[in-house]
Amino acid sequence: MIQPLHPNTAAIVKATIPALEAHGVDITKTMYAQLMRDPAIAAMFNQTDQANGRQPHALAAAVLAYARNIDHPEKLEAALSLIVERHVAVMVKPEQYPVVGAALLGAIKTVLGDAATPEILEAWGDAYRFLADVLISREAKVYDERAEVPGGWRGWRQFRVASRVKETDQVTSFWLKPVDNKPVMHHQAGQFLTFRLDRDGLNTRRSYSISSAPDDKAYRISVKRDPNGQVSSWFHDHLKVGDTIDVAPPAGDFTLPQDKTAPVILVSAGIGMTPFMSMMLDTAKTGNLSRLRLVHGDHTSTSVPFMAELAELTKSDEPLVVDVFSSSNGAVPAPSPMKQHEGHVSTDWLADQIHPDTQVYICGPRTFQRDMILGLQNKGIPADHIHHELFGSDAGLSS
Numbered sequence: 001m002i003q004p005l006h007p008n009t010a011a012i013v014k015a016t017i018p019a020l021e022a023h024g025v026d027i028t029k030t031m032y033a034q035l036m037r038d039p040a041i042a043a044m045f046n047q048t049d050q051a052n053g054r055q056p057h058a059l060a061a062a063v064l065a066y067a068r069n070i071d072h073p074e075k076l077e078a079a080l081s082l083i084v085e086r087h088v089a090v091m092v093k094p095e096q097y098p099v100v101g102a103a104l105l106g107a108i109k110t111v112l113g114d115a116a117t118p119e120i121l122e123a124w125g126d127a128y129r130f131l132a133d134v135l136i137s138r139e140a141k142v143y144d145e146r147a148e149v150p151g152g153w154r155g156w157r158q159f160r161v162a163s164r165v166k167e168t169d170q171v172t173s174f175w176l177k178p179v180d181n182k183p184v185m186h187h188q189a190g191q192f193l194t195f196r197l198d199r200d201g202l203n204t205r206r207s208y209s210i211s212s213a214p215d216d217k218a219y220r221i222s223v224k225r226d227p228n229g230q231v232s233s234w235f236h237d238h239l240k241v242g243d244t245i246d247v248a249p250p251a252g253d254f255t256l257p258q259d260k261t262a263p264v265i266l267v268s269a270g271i272g273m274t275p276f277m278s279m280m281l282d283t284a285k286t287g288n289l290s291r292l293r294l295v296h297g298d299h300t301s302t303s304v305p306f307m308a309e310l311a312e313l314t315k316s317d318e319p320l321v322v323d324v325f326s327s328s329n330g331a332v333p334a335p336s337p338m339k340q341h342e343g344h345v346s347t348d349w350l351a352d353q354i355h356p357d358t359q360v361y362i363c364g365p366r367t368f369q370r371d372m373i374l375g376l377q378n379k380g381i382p383a384d385h386i387h388h389e390l391f392g393s394d395a396g397l398s399s
Contacts, residue, residue, distance in 0.1 A: 002133045005126055010071040012123035017067050023111050024060035025053075030107035032056055035100065043203045044090045048229075063104075070127060081253060084138045088146075089194040089251040090205045091155065092139065097132040104128060146249040151185035151216050156196050156246040162218060164241055167305040171271060172236055173211065173222040179244055183216040187250035189282040190275045190389070193219060196246035197231065200238055206231045209274040209363075209389075210250060211306075213281035219250075222305060224271035254361075254389040255279075260288060263358045267350065267372055269297045272364030275389060277306055279361075280313055280320060290318040293353070297325040297345040297368075314338055347375025354381060362388040 020027070032050060036042045049055040062079070069075045105125055109116045147154035159176040166172055176193075178184055187210050194207045212220035223235045239245065256264060256279055266276040273296055283289050298304045304324060313320040314337035322338040325345050350372070354360060360381065362372045369388050376386055 002130070002137060005070075005130050006123075009123045009126045009130075012120060013067050013070050013127050016120060016124070017064065019112060019115065020060070020064045020067055024064055025056055026111045027104075027107045028056040028059040028063065029053075030110050031059075031100075031103045034103040034106060038099065039203060041096060041099065043198075044092065044205055046206075047204065066127070066131065080134065080138070084135060084142060085251045085253055087135065088139050088142045089192070089207055089248055091196075091248060094136045094140075097136060101125070101128045101132060146185065149185050151183035153185075153249055156248060158244045159219075159247045161239060161241050161243050161245070164239075167222060168303050170303065171222055171224045171305045173220050174235065174239065175212075175218055175220050176245070176247065177218045184219065185249060186214040186216060187219070187278075188252075188255045189214060189278040190255040191250040191252040191278075192275070193221060193250060194248040196248070197234070200234060202231065202234060204231065207251075209278070211274040211277040213278060213285065219247075222271065222274050222277075224305075252389075254363075254387065256283070256361075257359055260286065261291060263291050263293075263355060265293045265295060265350070265354060265358055265360050267295045267345065267360060267362045267364075269345070269364030269368040270299075270303075271305065272362075272368070272389075273305060275363055276361070277309065281309075284313060284316060284320075287318060289313065289316055289320050293321040293323070295323045295325070295345055295350065295353075297327065297364075299326070299328045301326055310338065345372075347372060347379060351376060351379035351381065354385075358385065360386050362386065366390065 032045075032055065036045075036050070045055060049058075065079070066076065105121055105128070108124060109121060112120075143154055146152045158179040160179050162175040162177045164172055164174055190209070192207045192209045194205055197204050197206060208221040208223055210219050211222040212218070223232050225236045226232045254275060266279065268276055273294075276294060280289065280292060280294065283292055294310070296304065304326075310320070310322055314322055319337065323341060324338055325341045325343060327342075327344050350360075354376075360376065362369050364372075369390065373386055373388060377383060
């Protein structure tokens with residue numbers, strides 16, 4: 001049973017909010033510097049996000065949000081659910097929580113100095129203990145659930161690369177089948193897989209969206225080469241047909257509404273289309289594909305992935321509506337059922353396409369998502385009608 005917070009904890013933690021506002025990033029940078037000395041913990045984090053500061057800034061914001069809402073935990077429910085998904089994906093273990101807690105309290109003491117009184121450290125220790133207990137309990141339940149469903153498993157499972165498909169010059173798809181030849185769990189369209197990479201100089205975990213329709217035989221991921229990305233380059237240059245790789249069960253809550261009749265606009269840029277491909281292919285099986293609309297932006301006509309599959313979906317009995325924007329070389333020479341546009345996707349144009357009951361899903365580079373979300377909210381689109389997917393350090397209260 002999870003023990004409640006001590007009676008004075010919430011008040012003391014809330015009293016530290018001004019200090020967190022002023023020094024939160026310094027605290028999280030100091031904390032991560034300590035944690036990165038443990039290779040097992042360091043492997044769970046995106047080192048690029050460590051180097052560019054995204055991770056410390058994201059965690060500082062999360063710690064501040066926890067402090068502000070520590071006596072109103074219901075306001076943190078969505079964030080907690082996302083954290084659980086991320087932690088389960090990279091196989092966070094209960095015994096790692098005390099290590100993180102000690103690093104956090106040590107960082108608070110180092111940065112705040114004498115201002116971090118024993119009373120404050122005790123309160124934050126209790127606050128962290130409570131949050132850790134909640135997460136450990138929820139994560140244990142998710143681990144159990146995913147091990148018990150048909151095709152499910154616990155921990156890492158070996159998959160073999162069954163085939164590689166070149167989607168564009170920069171995007172390659174990998175079809176993955178389990179080495180044990182047993183069924184795999186049906187993922188929810190929009191979820192992702194996490195991979196354990198301990199080879200060729202890598203020691204990390206990395207997640208990629210599933211781009212295939214749910215079934216019990218295989219998964220497809222589609223990886224865009226990042227010229228500065230060590231992991232994406234490894235997938236392109238080293239992972240061959242017949243190779244094996246360790247995979248965690250599907251995770252993530254970026255999924256379509258339970259109301260299967262609600263209209264949905266999927267807004268993507270670049271490789272952000274991957275979770276939407278799974279959603280569109282899955283919805284096509286149910287015969288109500290026409291409730292979806294894809295709006296996709298890319299640099300050039302040749303950089304749009306999955307063009308052949310999109311063309312087929314636009315020709316179905318209940319066709320998918322597709323708008324493709326090309327920013328660098330004019331309209332995309334797409335098959336005629338697709339609507340072709342020059343330039344970037346704009347929130348002015350997009351807002352005109354949204355009906356009052358439409359749900360908007362957004363996936364793509366961080367700046368693209370930020371501009372879309374803020375622009376649509378400024379146009380009066382309710383925040384609870386806008387859904388987005390971020391990987392890495394921006395994905396929740398912690399990562």
